[in-house]
Amino acid sequence: MSASARPARFRLLEPVMLLWVALVAALLVLVAAPLVKMLLISFEMQDTGEFTFENYLTAYGRQRYIDALRNSLMLGALSAAISTVIAVPMAWAVSRTDMPGKGFTWAMVLAAFIMPPYLGAIGWILLAGPNSGWINVTWRALTGATDPLVNVYTFTGMAFVIALHSFPLVFIFVKSALDLISSEMEDAANILGGGTWTTMRRVTLPLVWPSILGGFILIFLETIALFGTPAIIGIPARINVVTTQLWQFFEDPVRVEVAAAYAIPLLLITVAMIGVQKLLLSRKGFVSQTGKGGERRQVKLGPWRWVLFGWCLLVGLLAVIKPLTVLLQASFAKAWGRGFSLDNLTLRNYRFLLFEHDVAPQATWNTVWFSAASATMAIVLALLVAYIVVRRLMRFADVLGFIAMAPFVIPGIVMAIGFYAAYAGPPLSLYGSALLIILAFTARFLPIAYANSQAAIRAVHPEMEEAARILGSGRLHAILRITAPLLKTSLLGGWLVVFIVASRELSAAIFLVGPRTRTMSVLLYDLSEQGNFEVVSAFGGILLVITMVIVGIGMKLVGRDFMLRRE
């Protein structure tokens, strides 16, 4: 290379090009490499690395393993269906009607979202254990019946408990879509003779059908990736699912290859679902924003508004108030089975965790800083990618956007196994390190951050930046001084959402943590193995308080509906 050629070449290299390369590298490390590595090892012999189909035969060679897959798919579908039934009326009521208690409903949705699913599962064991659950004890006392009213240790019981902590996602999706529909469409239906219900059924809901379907698919994917609830409820209920089965492949001898082979079909199922979604939505119009203004009025429901409020109240009771009450009782109890009485009260469980437990304080700190670090990384990465994609700064920019969204359709547990396969062992040997967990969380929640950033950047018209650039500002300077301040609020909202979901994450963490990097969710899982629900509840209480403090600060800064800003 001659000395004079160099500067000429560098002149072609715009800074944004370097950024592009850096982003591609980051996305490769975070998303592509783990998946490719997993695909590769699923065809490798454990010791020799030779090509083989053996892993697939082992992974699907037993009825029990196939049953686990079937159970997961059914569980995902059922939980998603229950979530939809719970959430759609709530979203409609809050968005479009004069139902009272909207603030309360919002608070319940937020609380159900913050509460980790495994904590809800423990709450529901205390509520709906067939013999000892409060609901059944009360039921028997009132009616004299011998059979339990509800049993959490069943397939439907488990699906129901999962749905109670997943429905907020459908709620958020559907409500934000409903918020965009102007009343004119409903008015048209009314003029043609349709009543409130007909209009809702035939006009309003079909318009938000893509959001409902999107929420359904997301919950389906989240459910098949869940590990905590199936371990806590599924094992006593004798229901084996994909995640608990994958866990078994990690028993000695560790068979990552078989686990990978077992997980690959999940990806195919996901791809198929996205395909079905495309098919269902094709050749139909869902345009609700015409740009012609249009006002949004609340539908007057008359007495029916109390029925809807009753529904929201019921959901709030089941998802938040009841489980939280029993968890709180257990956390202050010597023995939760002995109920509410003064001589049963103790601070021992909290004292044990805060002052006597070796790693509980450290796990708490780990959770906070892992979640904060991955939320920050995800938002920064997502913002840069979204900026390039939205402003069309590069050719092939869309590819970046696609990779950033890809983890959305990858079940979290598959992601975790990919990370284990790619980075746990040599040459990097990151197993058990904080870095590995932060990277995995970042990758897992990148799509949330990306969707958020993309929406935020779209909302800022390029004219403002252009004005600055005409006045002599560089691009970076313009971004820093003009765009970033405009985006601050919505980015903080996105950061909060990622922080919350990362702080409750278990299924990826469980495969990657080491002794010094355990998070609260992993420690809660370890503690729950002994069925020591008093201490588990106390630890859950501490986790909730921490999350609530951070959400509280966030709401002060961003406003109450920060969860909605991602659309």
Place this chain on the structure above:
Amino acid sequence: MFLIDRRQMLALAAWSAAASKAYAQAPMHPQERELYEAAKREGEITWYTGQYSADASEAAGRAFNERYPGVRCNVVRSTSQVAFQRLSQDFRAGVGQCDVFSSTNGGHYIQLKRQNRLVRFRPVNADGLLPILRTPDPDNFFQSSFLGIYLMGHNTNLVSEAEAPKSWTDVLDPKWKDKLAVGHPGFSGAIGLWALQMRTMFGPDYLRRFERNKPQVGRSSIDPVTMMTAGERSVGVAVPSASTLFAASRGNPLKLIYPTEGVIAALSPSAIPTNAPHPNAAKLFQEFQTGPALSTAVRLLFNESIRPDVPPPEGSRPLDQVTMLAPTLEQAERGVPEVREQWREIFGV
């Protein structure tokens, strides 16, 4: 089966808590002191354990920290099979994180020893253990650290002592349908030993008939204690005596049942993996576990003392009055994975 003679028992009973405390603070012998100096430079030791309950493990960790200031014990408590799974994952990833590994499933040690994954080390304190615990491995790749008694228990409000099952085969009676609780051999090492022992004594059909009574399956062997306390189930099968006595001491209506055939005794070792990041601290921890300080700490939470010079816990039957059943370590190595697989076929999870 092993026996302590009466004279020894009486001598044990004479010990007071104050004497135990003195033992916990006993001066270090030369090997221990030397290891302590070396361990201080390493600063910490990470302990993967499934032997003592979470409370007792934390108590043991604190007792270690008190006795050896400057060396911190990181307690990583889970069920034994999960602890072994984590250790296997460490080896597979080539990352050494565990200094001392403690499992209720003795078979793990036979396997690790054969794979050349254990450090040969004999703590001086091991000479003071109960006679049957003194030499679990003639080659000194692992040392005893735990004697767990697994038996049955019942909620006295739900089942009277007269009605309660008396033997391991009593629980096969259909009248116990939906009333039993048990741990899981895929998680708990002790439940693996129990299932193996039942299969050996009563034939392969035992688990199948047991399953017909629809026991509630938890993960840890301690889980059924919670289920009994809550009144969810009335009889716990293969529960640890320590956790049951501990729960009873907190005012719960629980009582132990000593099955007529005998109790399951987990005589379990601890070992140092070859990739231990703090080898001297690990050796020091082995001295600690075999010495009086560990037994003194855990007996307060109703665990058996593993040394004759530390008295047994209150409320449990003296060891010389119970028959102890246990598979050998070699039987456990091969048998527990087999019986675990059989269990999964029968129970579905």
